[in-house]
Amino acid sequence: xxxxxxxxxxxxxxxxxxxxxxxxxxxxxxxxxxxxxxxxxxxxxxxxxxxxxxxxxxxxxxxxxxxxxxxxxxxxxxxxxxxxxxxxxxxxxxxxxxxxxxxxxxxxxxxxxxxxxxxxxxxxxxxxxxxxxxxxxxxxxxxxxxxxxxxxxxxxxxxxxxxxxxxxxxxxxxxxxxxxxxxxxxxxxxxxxxxxxxxxxxxxxxxxxxxxxxxxxxxxxxxxxxxxxxxxxxxxxxxxxxxxxxxxxxxxxxxxxxxxxxxxxxxxxxxxxxxxxxxxxxxxxxxxxxxxxxxxxxxxxxxxxxxxxxxxxxxxxxxxxxxxxxxxxxxxxxxxxxxxxxxxxxxxxxxxxxxxxxxxxxxxxxxxxxxxxxxxxxxxxxxxxx
Ligand SMILES: [Mg+2]
Numbered sequence: 001x002x003x004x005x006x007x008x009x010x011x012x013x014x015x016x017x018x019x020x021x022x023x024x025x026x027x028x029x030x031x032x033x034x035x036x037x038x039x040x041x042x043x044x045x046x047x048x049x050x051x052x053x054x055x056x057x058x059x060x061x062x063x064x065x066x067x068x069x070x071x072x073x074x075x076x077x078x079x080x081x082x083x084x085x086x087x088x089x090x091x092x093x094x095x096x097x098x099x100x101x102x103x104x105x106x107x108x109x110x111x112x113x114x115x116x117x118x119x120x121x122x123x124x125x126x127x128x129x130x131x132x133x134x135x136x137x138x139x140x141x142x143x144x145x146x147x148x149x150x151x152x153x154x155x156x157x158x159x160x161x162x163x164x165x166x167x168x169x170x171x172x173x174x175x176x177x178x179x180x181x182x183x184x185x186x187x188x189x190x191x192x193x194x195x196x197x198x199x200x201x202x203x204x205x206x207x208x209x210x211x212x213x214x215x216x217x218x219x220x221x222x223x224x225x226x227x228x229x230x231x232x233x234x235x236x237x238x239x240x241x242x243x244x245x246x247x248x249x250x251x252x253x254x255x256x257x258x259x260x261x262x263x264x265x266x267x268x269x270x271x272x273x274x275x276x277x278x279x280x281x282x283x284x285x286x287x288x289x290x291x292x293x294x295x296x297x298x299x300x301x302x303x304x305x306x307x308x309x310x311x312x313x314x315x316x317x318x319x320x321x322x323x324x325x326x327x328x329x330x331x332x333x334x335x336x337x338x339x340x341x342x343x344x345x346x347x348x349x350x351x352x353x354x355x356x357x358x359x360x361x362x363x364x365x366x367x368x369x370x371x372x373x374x375x376x377x378x379x380x381x382x383x384x385x386x
Contacts (some may be wrong), residue, residue, distance in 0.1 A: 001037065001038040001045070001079065001083060001085050001120075001124055002036060002038075002075040003034055003035070003036055003070065003075065003078070003085070004035045004036060004037050005033075005034075005035045005046070005071075005072055006032060006033070006034050006035070006070060006071055006113070006116075007032065007033050007035075007384055007385050007386070008030055008031065008032040008059060008062050008063070008067070008068045008112075008385070009030070009031050009385055010028050010029070010030060010059050010229060011029050011030075011031050011033075011050070011057070011348075011381055011383075012027070012028055012076070013027050013028065013029050013053060013214070013345050013346075013348060014026060014028075014035070015285055015344060015345075016156060016157060017029070017154035017156050017344055018156070018165075018182075019154060019155065019184075019185065019211070019213040020155075020156045020182060020184035020185040020212055020213045020214075020215035021213040021215050022054075022213075024182050024344075026056075026214070027054075027056065028056050028057040028151045029050050029051050029052075029053065029056075029057055029348060030050060030051050030057040030058045030060065030109070030112050030383060031045070031048070031112075031375065031381060031382060032048065032049050032050070032058060032067075032110075032112050032113060032116050032322060032385070033046050033048055033116065033171065033382065033385040033386045034046065034047045034048075034049075034113070034116040034117060034120055035386060036085070036199070037126075038084075038124050039352045040123060040124065040126060040368075042079055043121050043377065045124050046120065046122045046123075046386045047115075047116035047117055047118070047119035047120025047121070047123065047369070048115075048116050048119050048370070048372050048382045048385075049111075049112045049113060049115030049116030049119065049292075049325075050108075050112060050115065050291060050323075050348055051060065051108050051111060051335040051383065052053065052290055052292040052293055052320065052321030052322070052323050052324075052326075052345075052348065053110045053290055053321065053341070053344075053345045053348065053349070054224075054263070054264075054293070054320075054384060055108045055293055055335065056105075058105060058109035058112060058143070059107035061069045061105065061106055061108075062109050062112065062113070063381065065094075065106075065109075066094045066106075066109050066110055066113055067094055067113070067180070069093050069094050070090060070093060070094055071073070071175075073093040075370075077089065077093070078090050078093060084121055084125070084360050085117055085120060085121055085124075086123050087114060087117045087118055087121060087154045087296070087297065087298050088298050089337040090113075090114075090117050091114060091199050091295070091296065091298040091319065093300070094110050094113060094289055095110065096287075099166050100269075101269070103266045103267045103269075103270065103294075103295075104266075105266060107266035107293065107294050107295045107299075108266070108278070108292075108293050109296045110299075110356055111291065111292045111293055111294060111295055111296040111299075112292070112295055113171045113296070114291075114295065114296020114298055114299075114324050115291075115292055115296060115297070115320030115329065115370070116204050117296075118296075118297055118370070119369045119370045119372070120130075122368055122369045123368045123369040123371065125368070127244045127266070127367045128328065128365065128366055128367060128368060128369065128370075128371060129325075129328040129329075129332065129366060129369060129370050129371075130142055130327075130328040130329075130331040130332035130364050131189055131332065132171065132332070133297075133328065133329065133333055134331075134332040134333070136147070137301065137332075137333060138332060138334060139335050141150065141334060142331050142332050142334065143330070143331045143334055143363040144175055144363065145331075145339050145362060145363050146330045146331050146338050146361065146362055147160050147318075147336065147337030147338075147360060147361055148176070148182070148326055148327075148337055148338050148339070148340040148351075148357060148362050149176060149177075149179060149180055149209065149234075149318075149337070149339065149340060150171035150174070150176040150178070150179045150180035150340055150341075150360065151179075151180045151211075151322060151339050151340060151341050151345055151361065152167055152168075152171065152178065152179065152180070152181065152341070152342070152344065153167065153168070153177070153180060153181020153194075153198065154182050154344070155182060155185045155186070161193065161194065161197040163201065164181070164194060164196060164197055164198060165197050165198065165200070165201050165342070168181075168198050168202060170342075170343070171342055172201070172202065173354075174269075174342055174357055174359055175356055175357035175358045175360070176340070176342070176357055176366065177314070177359060177360030178202075178206075178207045178208070178209070178234060178360055179202055179207065179208055179209075179316040180209040180210070180211055180213070180234075180247035180339075181194065181195070181208065181209075181210055181379055182210075182211055182212075183195070183210045183211065183212055183224070184212035184213065184215040185215070186229060188223070188224060190274060190365060191224075191227075195208070195228065195233075197211065199231070202350075205231045205232040205233050205234070205236065206232060206233075208234055209233060209234040209236075209237060210228065210235075210237065211234060211235055211237035211238060211260075212224070212236075212237065212238050212239045212240075213237075213238050213263065214238045214239075214240060214241050214242050214280045214322070215242075216239050216240055218240065218244075218247045218248075218250055218251065220242075220255055221239040221240050221247070221251050221255075222251060222254050222255070224236075224239065224304075225251065225254060225255035226254075227376070229255060229256070229257060229315050232257065233257065233353055235257070235258040235259060235260040235262065235285075236255065236257065236258070236259050236260065237259075237260040237286075237288070238260070238261050238264070239251060239255075239259065239261075239262065240261075242261060242262070242263070242264035242265060243264075243265075243270075245273060245274060245276075245277035245278040245279075245282060246259075246277065246278075248261065248274075248278035248279055248280065249277065249278055249279030250279075251279075252277070252278070252280060252281065252285075253279070258284045258285055258286060259277075259280065259281075259285045259286070260285065260286035260287075260288055260318075261280075261285075261286075261287070261288060262287045262288040262289045262320075263276060263288040263289070263290050263293070263319075263320030263321075264295055265289060265294065266294040266295065267294060267295060268299055268302040270294075271287070271289055271303045271306065271307075272306050272310075273310065274287075274309075275306070275307065275310050281301070282310075282311050282312045282313070282316065285316065286316060286336070287307070287316050287317045287318070288317075288319060288320040288339070289303055289317065289319060289320070290319050290320040290321040290326065291319060291321075291325060291326055291329055292323060292325055292326065293320070293321070293379060294320055297325075298327060304317070304333065314333055314334055314335045315334070315335065315336045316336055317330075317335040317336055318335065318336045318337045318338060318339065319338055319339065320332075320339055320342045321338075321339060321364060322339045322341040322345065322348075322350065322374065324351055324352070324370050324371050324372065325370055326338050326339075327351055327362070327364060328364065328370055329372070331364055337342070340357070340362075345376070346377060347378040347380070348378060350378075351371075352353060352364070352365045352367075352371050352374035352375055353374060353375055353376055354374060355374070
């Protein structure tokens with residue numbers, strides 16, 4: 001199995017939504033296709049990947065460094081014992097001559113290619129990725145379904161409480177039982193009204209999480225935490241700057257219910273610093289490292305190992321991103337579930353068309369690979385690259 005060509009495009013995913021920190025008016029994503037010479041049922045195996053939302057397309061890094069290294073490395077040195085591409089060896093080739101630390105956005109570029117490599121390998125083995133992962137890394141164990149929650153509740157020009165409630169009703173109608181909304185973009189009193197309005201729709205605080213997107217300083221985070229502490233919300237997400245571990249540790253002494261963070265930590269080493277220094281609690285807090293943004297699944301496997309060594313179960317992990325890659329990982333490695341974006345970041349958010357969400361859970365298709373071919377709007381974009 002050899003890589004014949006790697007192509008990338010920059011796809012716009014712009015929209016008018018905003019969280020407390022950024023708007024998405026200029027958002028883009030890289031999409032790549034890795035074409036191989038291996039034929040399955042007469043057709044060349046092609047793996048696809050993209051970066052999840054919140055970070056921009058990586059055309060420059062991909063072409064100047066990572067695609068170049070991948071395609072210029074001796075092909076045989078990228079193979080496993082079965083003669084298939086070995087994502088770990090590909091990862092090492094891509095990361096040749098990269099210094100440690102300062103992960104920046106190269107982790108996004110590598111993550112895009114890593115996703116495509118895993119898609120290609122699973123297709124070569126003619127199994128869905130979740131099954132490949134269960135067999136290789138999880139003693140053949142996997143979950144029948146993944147717990148998913150609908151992430152939305154963005155700030156949007158002219159969006160009032162009624163529109164927010166309609167959005168949440170729509171998620172419940174789609175089969176979700178838990179939702180998440182943005183907070184921290186307006187004064188506390190206004191956010192409390194928004195939270196109250198959504199609680200009226202979802203019925204129980206256990207079914208609502210709130211997300212600050214790293215906006216608060218410590219005192220504001222504590223003040224906000226005091227205001228919501230008694231509600232019993234599912235979790236309080238990214239209250240603080242994602243890299244300020246000491247502030248997290250301080251907040252954790254003041255806010256007892258579950259905290260969630262990690263979507264903006266892009267390496268095992270950053271995740272390890274969080275675990276070591278942020279005072280998070282392995283019995284309740286949620287870790288949201290996004291494999292697509294943080295050097296891919298090869299690195300995510302290292303992160304899961306690190307977590308286990310520190311007494312954290314993979315069940316505490318609910319990756320950011322709402323993509324099928326993390327969904328396969330959640331099922332095959334038995335993590336806690338996955339984020340989902342039913343209304344935003346089309347066509348990259350969401351799962352297979354014929355696997356609807358029911359009772360807050362989703363099944364995965366048996367399609368070989370990650371399953372992009374079963375999501376028509378996404379497949380339309382991908383098909384054009386190959
Ligand atoms: Mg978030």
